[in-house]
Amino acid sequence: MDVTSVTNATRECIASVRARSSWLDGDGELPWDRLAALAEERRFAADGVLTRQFAPARHLFLVAEGTVRFQLRLEEGNEDLDVGERSTPWTAVGWSGFRDLRRYATTVVCTRACRTLRFEHGPLAALFEEEPRLGVVFLEGILRQCFERLADMRARLTAYSQTPVNFARALQDEGEEEAYNRAPPPLIELLRRSAFFAPLDEEQLRLFAGAVESRYFCRGEPIVQQGSPESGLWVLATGRVALNYSPPSTDEAFALRTISEPGSVVAIAGLPGVDAHGASVVATRDCTVYRIDTERLGQVLRDDPSLALALVRRVLWLASMHLRAARALFISRRFEKERLAVGNLLEQSCTQLSVHSPLHTVPHLLGSQLTVGEAFAIIERMAGRGDALERSLAELCQEMLRDVRREHEFFEALRRVYHAVVTAPEQMPARDVRKLCARGFQQAFRRVRYVVEGEENLPPAAGQIFIFNHLKNHEHNTLPNNFQLTLDSHFVSAMILDRRYGDGGIRVVRHSRGSEYGHQAYYDRLGHIAVYTHESDRIEETPEERQTRQNEFFETAGGYLRAGTNLILSPEGTSYWTEDSPGPFKPGAFRLAASVEPEPLIVPVAVAHFDRRIHSTVCAAVIKRPFRVSDVLPDPRDRERVRAFLVDLRKTYHGWVEEARRLAGAAAGS
Template sequence: MRDVVAVRRWFAGLALLDQLHDGDRHLFAEHATWVTLPAGGRLYGEGERGSALWFLVEGEIVLGPASGTGPDTGPDTDGRVDGSRDGGVDGGLEGGVEVGVDGIVRRAVTTPGYPVGWDGLVPPDRYRWDAHATSRTRLLRVDREVIDASCRLDGAFAARLHELLLWLAGGQLRRQHTRLVTGRYDDETDAVAALVALRAEELRVTSPLHRIPGYLRSRPTVADAFRALEVIRDGPDAVEAEIAREALDVLAGVRRELRVYLGLQRVYEAVASAPPDLPPAEVRARSCRALVDLFAHTDHRIAGLDRLPPTPGNVVLCNHLDSHPGNRLPNGFSLILDTHFVSSMILYRTYGRAPVRVVRDSHWHEAGHARYYARLGYVMVPSSEEGPPTAQQRAERYERFVAEASATLRAGVDLVICPEGRPGPTAGSPGRLRLGAFRLAARLDPEPLIVPVAVANFDQRLSRAVLGAVVAEPFRMSAVVADPSDPERVARFVDDDLTPRYRAWVREAAALR
């Protein structure tokens, strides 16, 4: 049995139907029948004649080309339902989001009360898409015959109903216009600023939407922008809610970057705020676990994992890429993602042991850099800030470096080295390779394997990049240079043989999709 009073109260509380009179809502309530769809249940078919207007009560309806995600299960109803099914269109959906399946864009309707299938009530009286429920979904159905009969008897009702239909169609057109406007901008922040400016005359001067572009331009306040937009989206002002939904759609890539940025903060704090008595090896492992969680929110590809040696304790080379400015933390420190990716996603996930990296000492003004690297037990080398060393200082530093590096390798821990020294762009990477890592490997006994790893696209915005890494075939210096103790022969191998091949590996990594 239907509780007509409860249904009438439900219709009366729908802000989406403000254009209608109370009597119009009562008409819908008197004739509405309940419809329940199971997950995967099909609601309507593309091209079918419009037979009813549906109001979403709970659940989710996806409108778009047939998905094949569930059985062709029709609705269960307690009222009359004929063989036809109704649907809607792909634009202008209150509370809807775009979902991609096999590269096809669909719209998901989630807002209670949204009229689904309204396009079937206007010429050519056919539904444009297939529709199905992604979860158990309930709707209220009003037959088209009831609506048409009321329009014939009451011209004022017909005018109000078609005003509502025009408003729904206008929402679709506004979204198409928004796509055209925002499509002119490469940066999502600029696109949202343009969107707010475009609708500024419709907004209250005190609207919080005016603050959103400012929030988005400062990385530490981007999270505040999303929180504010979600509150506005769910608020009582229909115009503000619509703009907030459109802005959230535009900012899908920025939200992904925000997840990575918050992950960077967690990685930093996992290291810098680790208990003082926690050993460096455990701090490194904690860091790698946090990094694995971080990179789960990125689009990345790795090739050549089968080329990794069966056990750790190797010299792992990594070309060095610039860090995107958006990765800079509030304390000014930038986590360089390329070496962190190699450490966590390749070495830690393969061997279960966090590697040791070779890192420069902090500059005097880099408190965040010092606080982070002081806890990890890395092999530190002097920075250029200290000035040119004397011959004796250079010899002492190199011997200390060899001792620390060899101790790391003898302990069965990988040593990650960026032989370029300085980061640069993916294009043309790597630059000139310094010889220290190769001289080190040739000098040690037993001689370690050298594992080249080429990385690409870590200097780009993470919302638009596919991070790539290629593990190349490992080698020993004694197998590629007749006399590894001869600096000139080592230099010729590195400059004339390895560097060109390394650049080809980087291009391969950049092309991974």
């Protein structure tokens, strides 16, 4: 790296700033020479580092030539995450020094040799205080770049969004009460409370209040459209809005985040550096929005350039908050590491947060399913009663953790089901305990996105054998006693059988191992039929004893079938991941069916994605046409014919599982 003359580079830079400014009006020459005196040219080789994340922001760089890459350090020791690359002349690096935080938000590395102008933030800020019009013009160019980077980050973010905005679903807001005609708070009080207007004094706030018009929007009504030049600062007074973004490659809108904090600036255009709205804003609840007419403020800002500079700094703060949120959401959606994203978000603000702020504990509480609820309680409390920064960060956390909250509610529902089953009164019959269990799982699955197809194939009468491909459990659903409630089998029981026949049926489950107290306590109380598998404790028995045990199973299971109770079992005898499902089939289910009079139907159910985190997937079940064993196996004692039948059925079943996966994928994109 070397230091050389800056004359030519400075002239080029000043010419670029002047050419792109909409604030210059020719009413007076600005002291460009004083700006030039603060600049020095710096050259960096490829792989040279301009800034390091979280280091004090002492310098601003304007990259005249070369390419730079912006990176986020997620955890100490991990590789940095690329969040953008720029090669546009006069790319600004280190502009976070203009904000109160004054620490670099990213690490910036040269991917090609770079020629830059470097300014010290201290002298630059002092110059802008003395010459605020110069500060407005200079920061106008920085703002344009900031919103360009925000658009790039949002475009990358939408690539990992599961679905475009579905307004029909977004407007349901199940369980929320709509508040109509709620009176907005007094305007000055709202502006005082707003994080955006916090640095402004009372006289300045009244100048903004004098340019306000109040607008009321009904639920689902658009407030501003992305790309619209309609000028104004739009401040939310009551209700809630959604920010949606359409990337250049499509007309579809993708959900970015929702905002409900009164005093939040939800849209902005018509100010230096902000020519048009960067996202669409839609009311998701009836809301009142104050529009501050920036055209009416225009002359006031020109007469008071110090106020104009203060406003531009606040717009830069707002853009940086949106950029920070977009990067955090990108981490969350791209890597499904919400704790990491929240930790990174809070770490960028840790020097501004009070050391006593409960938000510091949130990333740690998110580390365990058992303390996630405490994290949400803190976030909710800070969103309502924290200071301006805490409220803003808490609302961003709520948005990033929306699906995690749904997942946590599902986990808590699983805990309630387990507790209800194992603590059911001794005198309660197993049939009633199973009914209690089914009702609990129906409540739990309300937090899960799922789709069922083929219900027309369900037999009109109960007393049939339902087979399904058994899937593994995701570790997120492990209860504190290390027991995992199998989601696929409970789904078939509670969401298909119980809803159609008024009874969830009897399951065939494996015998618990000696150390599996939770497993044994749960299934013993439900009264299901237990059989030994390779996952049970090994038992020593003679062939005669084994045959006796099998006969007893056939007799017990056959009794339930003849009594009109459905039987649920997996022919595999163990579980697999969706991609590998089903595993090899065993003949027991089919020999059982052949041994019962009258012969029951075999009803195949193919399931998919119950082995994934429920917050980021759609689960699916496909019910196929029933058949009788006697129609496909004239002699179930013919071992070769049985073996060939099981191989063929497994191949067919694999196609059904793929069908369920496609169904889930289509539902995720609808």
